Amino acid sequence: MPRWGMVIDLDKCNGCQACEVACRSENNIAVGGPQAAGESRTISWMRVQTEVEGEWPNLRARFVPQPCMHCDRPPCTLVCPVQATSRDSEGIISQIYARCIGCRYCANACPYTVKYFNWRRPSYPGSTVAGLNPDVSLRPVGVIEKCTFCHHRLQKARDVARAEKRPLREADYVPACSESCPTGAIVFGDLDDPDHRVAQLARDPRAFRLHEDLGTQPKVYYLAEQD
Amino acid sequence: MTDLEIVSRLPQDERVLLMPLVRTTKTFWRWAAVMAAISLWGLFAYAYQLRNGLGATGLNTPEYWGIYIICFVFFIGISHAGTLISAILRVANAEWRRSITRSAEFITVLVIGFGAIQPVLDLGRPDRVLNVMLHSQPFSPLLWDVMSIGLYFTASSVYLYVPMIPDLARIRDLGLRPRLLYWFLAIGYHDTPAARHTLERLISVLAVAVIPIAVSVHTVIGWIFALTLRPMWHSAIFGPYFVIGAIFSGIAALIIAMAILRRVYRLEAYFKDIHFNHMGLLLLVMSILWFYFTFAEHLTVWYGGEEAELATLYSKLYGAFWFPFWLMFATCFVIPFGLMARAKTRNVPGTVIASVAVVIGMWLERFNIVVPTSLHPRGEVAIAHYWPSWVELSIMAGTFAGFVLVYMIATKFFPIVSIWEIKEGREKSIEEVTERVSEYLPDDLEAVAL
Ligand code: SF4
Ligand code: SF4
Numbered sequence: 142m143p144r145w146g147m148v149i150d151l152d153k154c155n156g157c158q159a160c161e162v163a164c165r166s167e168n169n170i171a172v173g174g175p176q177a178a179g180e181s182r183t184i185s186w187m188r189v190q191t192e193v194e195g196e197w198p199n200l201r202a203r204f205v206p207q208p209c210m211h212c213d214r215p216p217c218t219l220v221c222p223v224q225a226t227s228r229d230s231e232g233i234i235s236q237i238y239a240r241c242i243g244c245r246y247c248a249n250a251c252p253y254t255v256k257y258f259n260w261r262r263p264s265y266p267g268s269t270v271a272g273l274n275p276d277v278s279l280r281p282v283g284v285i286e287k288c289t290f291c292h293h294r295l296q297k298a299r300d301v302a303r304a305e306k307r308p309l310r311e312a313d314y315v316p317a318c319s320e321s322c323p324t325g326a327i328v329f330g331d332l333d334d335p336d337h338r339v340a341q342l343a344r345d346p347r348a349f350r351l352h353e354d355l356g357t358q359p360k361v362y363y364l365a366e367q368d
Numbered sequence: 369m370t371d372l373e374i375v376s377r378l379p380q381d382e383r384v385l386l387m388p389l390v391r392t393t394k395t396f397w398r399w400a401a402v403m404a405a406i407s408l409w410g411l412f413a414y415a416y417q418l419r420n421g422l423g424a425t426g427l428n429t430p431e432y433w434g435i436y437i438i439c440f441v442f443f444i445g446i447s448h449a450g451t452l453i454s455a456i457l458r459v460a461n462a463e464w465r466r467s468i469t470r471s472a473e474f475i476t477v478l479v480i481g482f483g484a485i486q487p488v489l490d491l492g493r494p495d496r497v498l499n500v501m502l503h504s505q506p507f508s509p510l511l512w513d514v515m516s517i518g519l520y521f522t523a524s525s526v527y528l529y530v531p532m533i534p535d536l537a538r539i540r541d542l543g544l545r546p547r548l549l550y551w552f553l554a555i556g557y558h559d560t561p562a563a564r565h566t567l568e569r570l571i572s573v574l575a576v577a578v579i580p581i582a583v584s585v586h587t588v589i590g591w592i593f594a595l596t597l598r599p600m601w602h603s604a605i606f607g608p609y610f611v612i613g614a615i616f617s618g619i620a621a622l623i624i625a626m627a628i629l630r631r632v633y634r635l636e637a638y639f640k641d642i643h644f645n646h647m648g649l650l651l652l653v654m655s656i657l658w659f660y661f662t663f664a665e666h667l668t669v670w671y672g673g674e675e676a677e678l679a680t681l682y683s684k685l686y687g688a689f690w691f692p693f694w695l696m697f698a699t700c701f702v703i704p705f706g707l708m709a710r711a712k713t714r715n716v717p718g719t720v721i722a723s724v725a726v727v728i729g730m731w732l733e734r735f736n737i738v739v740p741t742s743l744h745p746r747g748e749v750a751i752a753h754y755w756p757s758w759v760e761l762s763i764m765a766g767t768f769a770g771f772v773l774v775y776m777i778a779t780k781f782f783p784i785v786s787i788w789e790i791k792e793g794r795e796k797s798i799e800e801v802t803e804r805v806s807e808y809l810p811d812d813l814e815a816v817a818l
Contacts, residue, residue, distance in 0.1 A: 181428040181752040190747075207747070216597055222508040223499040242499050243422070243492020245432040246510055250596040254430050254747040258492065261423035282421040283492025352746060355597055 144213075144232045145290055146332035146360035147319070148342040149206055152367060153326035156204035160187045160318035160327060164208075167291060167317035169277045171263030184257040186288040187318050203366065206327065208318065209234060209255045209288035210351065210359030217247035217256065226285070232360055233290050241284040248285055252352055253359075256287045290329075291316035311337050332360060371544050381790050382538070385783045388633045389544060392780065395632070403773040410766010413759045414489065422492055426757040430745045435760040436490035438734045439767060441589055441610070442617070443483030444517065445730060449618030450476030451524040452582040453650075455575040463801060464646055466793045467638040470786045471629060472622050473528040474778050479621075480521045482771045487513075489763060509592045520585045527574045533557045533567065534788040549781070559788075586614040593737065599676040600669060600741050609661045613730060616654040616700070620726035623647050625775070627720045629784055638785050641715060648719040651726065652708035659701045680744040688753075689740045692732050699729030 164170065164187040177183045190205045211234050218227045218234065225241035228234050248256035262282040265273065273279070276293040280286050298313040311330050319327040330337035339362075342348065347364040371390040375383055417424045427434050450472035457465035487510075488494055504511055537557040540550040557563060590610030593601040603609075623644065630639040669677045684693040703725040707713045739754055756764075778784075 181431075182423075183429075219507050220509060220596065222505055222510040222514075223496075223503040224505040225499075225503075240496070240499055240503060241493065242496045244487070244490070244510060245492070246508070246592075248430075248432045249598065249742070252597050252746045254745045257429065258422075258432065260425075260427070261421055281493075282423075285492075355746075357597075 142230060142333075143331035144333045144360065145295075145314075146211070146232070146330070146339055146343065146362065147208070147290075147316075148328045148339045148345075148348065148362045148364060150326045150328070150342075150364040151203065151205065152364065153324040154189075154204045154206060154322075155324060156189055156191065156202070157323060158189050159321045159323060160206055161185055161189055163317040163321035164288070166272060167274055167277070168289070169265075169273050169279055171259070171280070172266055172269065173261075173264075177261070180260075182258075182260045184259070184286065186255075186257070186286070188255070205363070206318070207253065207255060207351075208290075208361060210253055210357065210361045211288075211290060213358035213360060214356060215251075216355075216357060217251045220246045220250045222246070231295075233292055233295075234287075235289065235292065236284075236286055238278060238280050238284050238286065243283040243285065245285065252355055252357060256285050258285055259283060374542055374544065378542075381787055381794075384635070384637070385785050385787050385790075386539070386542075386544070388779050389539070389781065389783065393632075396776065396780075400773060400776055403769040403776070406769035407766045407773060410763050410770065413762035413766065417489075417759050417763070418494070422490075424757060424759045426755045426760060428752050428754070431739065431742045431752055431754040433490070433738055433742060434754060435756045435764055436486045438731065438738050439764055440483055440486035440490070441734045441737075442731050443479050443486065443767070443771075444585060444589060445610075445614035445617045445734075446621045446727075447476045447479045447483060447520075447524075447618065448582055448586065448611075448614035449479075449622040450474065451520075451527055451578050452615055453619060453622065455527070455578045455582070458571070458575045459579070461804075463793065463797055464643060466789045466797075467785045468622070468626060468643060468647075469789070470528075470532070470782075471625055471784050472618075473524065473531075474775065474782075474784065475618075475621060475625060476524045477521070477528050478774050478778060479771055480517065480524065482767050484517050484521070486767070509588060509595050512588045513592060516581070516585045516588045520581050523574070523578050523581050527578050529553075530567065530574060531571050531786060531789070532782060534559055534564070535783050535786060538787065539783075583611055586610045593741075597746075598741050599674070599744060599746070600680045601737070603665060603668075605661060605665050605668075609665060612654065612657050612661060613733060616651070616658055617727055617730035619647060619650050619654060620704075620723035620730070623651070623719050623723040624727065627716060629779070630716075633779070633784070635785065638790070644716050644719045645711075645714045648708045648714040648722070651704055651719065651722060655701055655704040655708065655726070659705075662697075662700075676744065676746045680740050683740050683744060684736060688743075689736060693736050696729050696732040696736055699725040700733060701729075703729075 165185070168186060170184050170186060173183050187206060187208045190207055192203045192205060194201045194203065211232060213228075213232060215228055215234055218224075221227075222244065223240055223242055225237045226234060226247050243258070245258055248254075248258060259280055259282050263280055276297065294316065295314045298309060302309045302313060311334075315329050319329040328338050328342055330339040332340050332343055334340055342364065343362045345364055347367070348362045349365055350359045350362055353359075375386045375390045377383075378386065425434065454465065454469035454472045458469065488497055491497060500511065500514055533554060534557065536550055537554040537559060540547070540554040544550065587607035587610065590606035590608075594603055594606035596602060626639045626643065626647070629635055666681065669681050683689050704722040707718045707722040743752060743754065
C-alpha cells in the first residue's frame, strides 16, 4: 500500500507561484476576486507563503509553498461530526463535499490553516468556464475544501495502468503543482517505496516538517535552505 | 364567574401567584410587542443569511467561528441557572429555595432551545443538519454535544414539569382557562398524601440525576475548544472552567429575572431581600472561583512561554483585544466582588447591578475565548480582523428578544412561583427544620444512658 507524500525543496523554490496557478485551474477553484481578498476569504489550496527575515538591507526572503500536509495523524478528521473528511488507506485526506455540513470545526482543528470554506456561492467568470476540469467536482456554497493531492489523477493513472496491464509507475501520478514547478522544487511519490525520489529526499538531513512537535505527522516534507 | 373573579377570591398565596395567569396589563402587551418585533427582525436576518450563505456574516479565514458560537456557549451557560441551582438547593435542603426554583427551571428549559439553535445558525449547510444523525462520527466532540444537550433538555423539561404537577392540578380544579391545557398537563393528579409522597420521591431522584447531566453539558462545550491543538484552547482546565462560568452566568440571569418578576407581578413577599442576599452570596463565591480559574489558566499559558500561546495571550492583555479582556475582568470580578462582598450592597439594586455586569462579562469571556485564538493560528496567514455583520448582530438581538418573549408568555400560563411548595413550607418546614437543627446539637449527656 503506497503512502503518498511530497517533498518541497526550499532552495529551489523561487516564489513564482506557478504551483498556485496550476492548482487553481486543475481543481476548479472558484475565482473570488478582489472582494474575497478584501474579506480574507480567498481560496487557494496551494499557498506560497513569504517569510522575510532580517533587517534592511540584509533581508532574506523565503518562500514556503503550503498545501494540505496530509497528516498521518490528522487533527482535522477526528473532530468532523459527519465523517466528511477522513484519511484513506493510502494516506490522502479526503473531503466529501456532498456530506459536509459546513460547521468549520475541521478548519479550526487544522494547525496549518489550509482548509478553506466556501463563504459565498463559488463563481466562475465566463471566460474560465470552458477551461473547467471535468474530472474535479465543483463545490457548492457552505462546504469546506482543501488540497487532495490531485486524487483524481491517481484514479486516472490507476485506470491506465490497469488497462495496460502494468503496475503503477512513479511518473504516472504527479499532482498539478509538482508538474508545473519550473525549478522542480516539488517532488511527489510514495514515501514507503525506497525507489521513489520522495522516499529518498524525505530522509535527507535537510528534511523537516512544519510544526513537527504537534505530533500531526505531516506527509509534506521541506528541504531546508543551505547557506 | 370569570377567571379573574375566581382568583381574586382565593387566599393570599394562590391569589397573588395565580394573578398573572388571569390578568394581563398593557405594559405586558407593550413589551411583548417590542420583543416580538425584534425577534421577527432576527428571523428576517436569518432568512437573508439562508439566501446568501454565510458570506452575509463578518466571518473569514481564519476567523471561522464568531457571534453564533459565542452565543451558543453563552446561552447554554445561562441555562445552568435553573436546573443546576435549583437542583443543588433542593438536594442541600436549602429552605429558602422554595420561591425561586420554578423561575430558575423555566429559564433553563426555555433558554436551551435558543442556545441549541446557535450552532445550526452557524452551519454552512443547515439543510444537511440531519447528517449528524445519519453519518455520525462518534469521535467528534460536536456529536457528544448534540447528545448531551438533547439529554439535558429532556431531563430539565421533566425536572420543570414534575414539580409543577400539583399546581397544574390545582389550576385545573379551579377551572381556569384554557381548561383543556391544564386538564391535559395535570395528568389526573390528585393531591392525596400518597400521591404527594410519590411525587416528592420522584423530584428528589430527578434533582440528583440532573446535576451530572448539567455538568456534562458545559464540560463537553469546553471540550469542543480544548480538544483542538489551538493556542489557548488546548487546555485541560476548560471543562471545569466552562462549568463554573455557566453557573456564574446562570445565577446572574436568575437574579435579574427575579428582580423583574418581583416588580412587574408584585411578588415582593415571595422574592424577598433575603433571597437576593443569599443569591448575592452565591454570586460572590462564583466570582471568586471565576477569578481563580481565570488566573490559573492565564498564568499557565504565560509561564509555559510557548510562542503561539503567548501571541494569543498578549493580544488579550495589551494587544488588539485589551478592551474586551479588561472589561471582562471588571465585569466578571471587580464589580460583582466589590458589590457582593459587602452586606450593605447585597440588596436588590446591588445584586441586580452585579448580575447585569456578570451577564455582560460572561458574554465577553466567550468572545475572548473564541476570537483571539481564531485570529492567531499557528501558520502564517494574512492578518485578518473580525467585525460581526448586521446579520449576525440582528440574529443575536432576535435570540435575546425571543427568549424574553417566551419567558414572558410562560409566566402567563404557569405560576412562576411554586404554590404548593410555598404552602408546604408554611405548613411543614418550620417544624422539620426545628427538628433537624435539634438533631445537629450535642446530645444531653445525662439523658443518654452511657
Ligand atoms: S466543515 Fe464539513 S468537513 Fe469540516 S468538520 Fe464540519 S462537516 Fe466535517
Ligand atoms: S494539514 Fe490540516 S487539513 Fe491537512 S490533514 Fe493536516 S490537519 Fe488536516
